[in-house]
Amino acid sequence: MSRRGKRDILTGVEIGTKTIKALVGEFRDGDVLSVLAVVEQPSLGVRKGRIENERQVTDQLVQVFRDLQEAARQEITENIFVAVTGAHVGTVVSSGAVRIRDPEAGVAPDEVESVIATAQTFNLGGQQELLHFCDRPIRLPGGREATYPVGATVSKIETECMLVFGQSQVVDTTRELLRRVLGEVPVCPLFSGVAAGLAALAPDEIDRGALVIDLGSGVTEYAVYRSPGCFYTGQITVGCDHLVNDLHVGLKLESNECAALLRELPHHGSVVLKDDGGKRRMPVGGGVVNKRMVPVAAVERIIDLRLRELFTIIRDDLDSHNARERIQCGIKLCGGGALLPGIDKLARDIFEQPVDIAIPRLVVADRMPLLQSPRLVTPVGLLRLGRIMMAAEEDETGSFWHQFRSESRRMLSLFKDVFRI
Amino acid sequence: MANETASVAVLGLGHGGSRVAAGVFEAFPGDGFRVTAADTDQRALDSLGLPNTIVLGAGWAKGQGCGGDVKRGERAATGCRSEFEEAFGSTLTVVVAGLGGGAGSGAAIAVARLARELGRPTVFLVTLPIAMEGRARRLQAEESLRELRETVDTVIAVASDNLFSALAADTPAPLAFATANRVLAETVAVWGRIFLAQPLFPIDLAAVRSLLATGPMDCRVGVTQGAEGATPDQLVDELKRSPFLGGPDGMADAEAALVGVVGGPGLSMGQLNELMGRLDACFSPNARLFKGGGTLATVTTGPQVLVLTCRRDTGANRPRQLELFAESPVISHGKRGNGAVLPKQEEFGLVEPSLGVFAGSDPTKVGTENLDIPTFQRRGIRIDLGTEE
Numbered sequence: 001m002s003r004r005g006k007r008d009i010l011t012g013v014e015i016g017t018k019t020i021k022a023l024v025g026e027f028r029d030g031d032v033l034s035v036l037a038v039v040e041q042p043s044l045g046v047r048k049g050r051i052e053n054e055r056q057v058t059d060q061l062v063q064v065f066r067d068l069q070e071a072a073r074q075e076i077t078e079n080i081f082v083a084v085t086g087a088h089v090g091t092v093v094s095s096g097a098v099r100i101r102d103p104e105a106g107v108a109p110d111e112v113e114s115v116i117a118t119a120q121t122f123n124l125g126g127q128q129e130l131l132h133f134c135d136r137p138i139r140l141p142g143g144r145e146a147t148y149p150v151g152a153t154v155s156k157i158e159t160e161c162m163l164v165f166g167q168s169q170v171v172d173t174t175r176e177l178l179r180r181v182l183g184e185v186p187v188c189p190l191f192s193g194v195a196a197g198l199a200a201l202a203p204d205e206i207d208r209g210a211l212v213i214d215l216g217s218g219v220t221e222y223a224v225y226r227s228p229g230c231f232y233t234g235q236i237t238v239g240c241d242h243l244v245n246d247l248h249v250g251l252k253l254e255s256n257e258c259a260a261l262l263r264e265l266p267h268h269g270s271v272v273l274k275d276d277g278g279k280r281r282m283p284v285g286g287g288v289v290n291k292r293m294v295p296v297a298a299v300e301r302i303i304d305l306r307l308r309e310l311f312t313i314i315r316d317d318l319d320s321h322n323a324r325e326r327i328q329c330g331i332k333l334c335g336g337g338a339l340l341p342g343i344d345k346l347a348r349d350i351f352e353q354p355v356d357i358a359i360p361r362l363v364v365a366d367r368m369p370l371l372q373s374p375r376l377v378t379p380v381g382l383l384r385l386g387r388i389m390m391a392a393e394e395d396e397t398g399s400f401w402h403q404f405r406s407e408s409r410r411m412l413s414l415f416k417d418v419f420r421i
Numbered sequence: 422m423a424n425e426t427a428s429v430a431v432l433g434l435g436h437g438g439s440r441v442a443a444g445v446f447e448a449f450p451g452d453g454f455r456v457t458a459a460d461t462d463q464r465a466l467d468s469l470g471l472p473n474t475i476v477l478g479a480g481w482a483k484g485q486g487c488g489g490d491v492k493r494g495e496r497a498a499t500g501c502r503s504e505f506e507e508a509f510g511s512t513l514t515v516v517v518a519g520l521g522g523g524a525g526s527g528a529a530i531a532v533a534r535l536a537r538e539l540g541r542p543t544v545f546l547v548t549l550p551i552a553m554e555g556r557a558r559r560l561q562a563e564e565s566l567r568e569l570r571e572t573v574d575t576v577i578a579v580a581s582d583n584l585f586s587a588l589a590a591d592t593p594a595p596l597a598f599a600t601a602n603r604v605l606a607e608t609v610a611v612w613g614r615i616f617l618a619q620p621l622f623p624i625d626l627a628a629v630r631s632l633l634a635t636g637p638m639d640c641r642v643g644v645t646q647g648a649e650g651a652t653p654d655q656l657v658d659e660l661k662r663s664p665f666l667g668g669p670d671g672m673a674d675a676e677a678a679l680v681g682v683v684g685g686p687g688l689s690m691g692q693l694n695e696l697m698g699r700l701d702a703c704f705s706p707n708a709r710l711f712k713g714g715g716t717l718a719t720v721t722t723g724p725q726v727l728v729l730t731c732r733r734d735t736g737a738n739r740p741r742q743l744e745l746f747a748e749s750p751v752i753s754h755g756k757r758g759n760g761a762v763l764p765k766q767e768e769f770g771l772v773e774p775s776l777g778v779f780a781g782s783d784p785t786k787v788g789t790e791n792l793d794i795p796t797f798q799r800r801g802i803r804i805d806l807g808t809e810e
Contacts, residue, residue, distance in 0.1 A: 237785040245777040246795040250804045277499035298804050303794040
């Protein structure tokens with residue numbers, strides 16, 4: 001990792017099921033990310049977020065980084081952050097408690113550090129690699145919560161820590177593929193679900209509580225953010241590829257025809273079923289004459305069922321971990337699936353909260369329109385999360401999420417300065 | 422009334438539902454319900470004498486029915502969207518339909534989707550065919566019920582077979598069916614009255630949802646229109662004889678129940694207290710009870726009681742369960758030496774659940790469900806691909 005004072009160029013790579021995206025940028029004053037280059041290529045050797053054909057992915061990464069370095073006019077040798085996702089990623093919540101030495105004197109700083117450290121201690125086992133640990137508010141007797149309860153006159157404090165882990169073999173494979181392409185460079189794996197929120201949410205939204213859902217082709221990740229940081233995150237290996245497959249089975253069409261139907265859907269209907277007795281029809285397949293027409297309501301029905309089920313599963317998972325009650329600022333959708341027409345309405349039905357489509361915040365680039373897309377939220381998030389990781393490494397006085405809190409407050413302060421709020 | 426949205430509306434779908442709606446209109450004209458019947462059969466609708474009717478599929482079915490095809494019934498109903506929008510009530514809509522045929526089942530599904538889209542508070546009271554109507558009809562009813570439950574969470578399915586537990590075997594058939602229609606009409610009307618009533622202790626749709634939330638429930642309904650001066654014991658005895666309650670022990674073995682009482686303005690606390698006490702005694706101490714009561718000026722007789730009982734649906738009364746993706750059974754016949762035809766063991770054409778592009782990949786599982794199988798396929802929902810035009 002670089003030292004302060006030197007130009008910090010960061011690179012984020014997302015090896016997705018449908019596309020590989022890579023982004024190079026550096027942070028300027030005002031917490032704005034200046035994007036130097038963005039490259040995207042179809043992904044061929046990945047299914048449900050997991051690399052299945054290493055050779056194919058390696059060949060593609062070679063091309064991606066060649067184009068990226070050329071576009072950025074920069075050799076990429078450090079500060080590389082790669083998104084990790086898939087069924088092998090899991091979360092566990094570990095708890096810790098500390099009895100206060102002198103309740104009348106109040107909680108001491110070292111006691112706060114101690115309860116956090118206790119909660120962070122968890123034996124994952126040899127086959128898992130820790131990706132993140134996310135502190136939660138500290139609980140005081142009587143049900144109160146505080147992020148830093150120094151001075152509180154209580155007898156005991158408790159807290160939890162959410163640990164995000166991935167299967168070591170899978171994470172190592174990802175790291176290894178990048179090293180094959182770039183040489184022996186440090187590569188930091190980050191869970192996509194945690195990264196996306198940092199690009200989609202404003203600091204006050206993170207403080208007050210928000211949910212980010214990243215709908216990809218192979219995997220859907222979700223994360224609830226609430227001060228002091230990421231409260232809960234998860235993934236499910238269901239994505240837009242499942243919509244295409246459902247259409248393929250239901251309409252008895254080829255998969256590529258179904259993918260085209262999905263792209264054309266905004267011109268004919270939405271993901272929310274609107275029953276019209278089959279009046280609306282849309283064409284399938286190529287050719288100018290004798291095009292087969294399918295009822296739009298049939299397409300909507302298939303997609304509506306799948307997406308409602310997906311959102312319901314996420315909602316139920318959040319409820320079982322007491323995470324949904326933390327959401328005060330609503331929900332942001334990102335990823336390619338967020339571009340589906342009407343998906344915000346459908347999500348609103350299930351979660352009963354306001355829903356918006358997210359785009360990366362505070363970015364500047366020569367090709368700005370390209371960046372104003374929910375598909376690039378995770379790659380941008382990788383850089384934001386990466387910067388926090390770098391700052392945490394350099395500053396040894398606090399835990400990672402102390403750094404995150406500091407960064408959040410700094411971001412909020414700068415945001416207010418820049419926009420004169 | 423035509424230009425206002427009524428507070429409580431009754432919507433009868435298909436042959437059976439329309440007759441129940443007509444029963445409500447005839448027996449409770451002063452209650453202010455908006456009553457509508459919808460069917461593909463125009464002649465049948467005309468014979469009901471209702472002010473509000475909807476002919477489904479008027480343009481293509483030519484008022485003649487959809488031949489028991491659920492998808493045709495659904496298509497016909499979705500074409501009447503604006504008429505159905507007018508038929509909803511502002512406080513509550515009770516939708517009544519007999520499942521198993523085409524118009525009732527298909528229209529129920531279409532109306533359920535519309536109600537969900539518009540956010541209209543709705544209760545679906547549907548009946549399942551009696552055994553003698555045949556297995557195919559029963560299977561079709563079960564499929565439609567499954568799809569209905571996927572769409573809305575306030576579906577009360579009542580088995581018509583319960584009718585025979587209360588009526589004598591020598592009851593003339595026309596009288597038996599007329600009794601069923603009358604009881605259902607009373608059930609709908611008392612339900613509507615409970616929602617119109619000045620609440621003393623209210624009951625609402627959230628209670629119904631809570632009652633039905635734990636999964637498919639075997640539901641039974643009992644209703645009594647109290648005669649003036651009837652004692653609580655007499656009311657409870659009459660309730661126990663309700664044809665759809667499943668016999669005198671229909672309340673005793675319920676796991677949960679909704680109990681609603683509506684009386685006239687003169688209903689006293691003493692009467693209400695005593696009646697609720699008698700009703701409580703009919704249920705097991707472990708049963709979860711949701712109780713509500715109110716008064717309504719149009720109730721001029723004694724208190725009226727509605728009971729909806731639920732017990733977990735074990736499927737014991739369903740036809741032998743076929744594989745989820747089974748097509749219609751094919752029965753092949755052998756021949757005796759004398760030429761008579763013997764049925765052989767039934768063979769079922771099985772449709773394998775399709776994984777499509779996910780065949781061979783590690784399955785995505787939540788609980789016991791493989792999410793790689795299309796959602797519509799796992800739920801047994803048929804996709805209407807329309808007709809060639």
